[in-house]
Amino acid sequence: MxxxxxxxxxxxxxxxxxxxxxxxxxxxxxxxxxxxxxxxxxxxxxxxxxxxxxxxxxxxxxxxxxxxxxxxxxxxxxxxxxxxxxxxxxxxxxxxxxxxxxxxxxxxxxxxxxxxxxxxxxxxxxSLIIEKKYAVKLFICTDYNLIGKIQYLLGQRKINIYSSNYTDQVDITVLVPIKELEELKKAVIETTNGKAVLEEINYLYFAQINEEVICFES
The missing domain is CATH 3.30.230.30 (Impact, N-terminal domain)
Incomplete structure (x- = not known):
């Protein structure tokens, strides 16, 4: 790819x-x-x-x-x-x-x-021309005390949040360009002292059109 x-x-x-x-x-x-x-x-x-x-x-x-x-x-x-x-x-x-x-x-x-x-x-x-980026859909599970730090990391790297769910814990799914995956995972683990749960869900292409994120899953 x-x-x-x-x-x-x-x-x-x-x-x-x-x-x-x-x-x-x-x-x-x-x-x-x-x-x-x-x-x-x-x-x-x-x-x-x-x-x-x-x-x-x-x-x-x-x-x-x-x-x-x-x-x-x-x-x-x-x-x-x-x-x-x-x-x-x-x-x-x-x-x-x-x-x-x-x-x-x-x-x-x-x-x-x-x-x-x-x-x-x-x-x-x-025509509307878009740039498709190859990425990993990454699931991150954490608690309310750490979500702010994770959001700061994502904002620094301009990582797109695909979805989020707030219950007794916080679950977010982000779209991470392939070349940035390992660095982001390392940063999240270090920032949360290994308390955040990370799981790679699948690989896909995505594009951002204005404020909307479009996924192209095969």
Whole structure:
């Protein structure tokens, strides 16, 4: 697992006009190739009257799957530039279709490359991009006398509290990035003189959107 990566959480649409040709970029999050293909087909049906519906997608934490299509445009002038934008921005598990309505003026090879790449950038600007971090969901059980010290440690390290439960003791669950796990566990044990109970529950990716924490459990 990689420690973190960027992905599209909510897709968006961007548009530009170049020499009267209209380029519409539609971005969509996808989890597998089947979803990517389905999204591309639905875009083609929606824009059935367009000159071209070019596409690109990247799937996997390490971009194991990469595909692109020029859909009738001259080779390497549409799909590849679109794919290059996704890879250049470091965005994973995402697909994009750029729809072109031909305006009557040829753009040339360089013009097409710039137009398709720029359209994808416009689409990404209007999408919600998140950073997924690989973490451990860590359970901490302590008493009321020590919870303040633990909360101080978490605040110092900007560790997200996922949930909490206050009864005769205090139970909290936190999301700890992998690289910070051992240091945090050591700090909690030292601060509480070993009185706090720590338990690693599971591993997952999470992202923070404004004040909300979203977990992506497999």
């Amino acid at each position: 990689i420690e973190y990566y960027k992905a599209v959480y909510q897709g968006g649409v961007g548009e530009l006009t170049e020499k009267k040709s209209r380029f519409i970029a539609t971005v969509c999050p996808v989890n597998n190739e089947e979803e990517a293909v389905s999204f591309i087909e639905s875009s083609k049906k929606k824009y059935w009257d367009a000159s071209h519906n070019c596409s690109a997608y990247v799937i996997g934490e390490n971009n194991q799957i990469q595909r692109c299509s020029d859909d009738g445009e001259p080779g390497q002038t549409a799909g590849k530039p679109m794919l290059d934008v996704l890879l250049g921005e470091g965005i994973h598990n995402s697909a994009v279709v750029v729809t072109r309505y031909f305006g009557g003026t040829l753009l040339g090879t360089g013009g097409l490359v710039r137009a398709y790449a720029s359209a994808v950038q416009e689409g990404l600007k209007n």
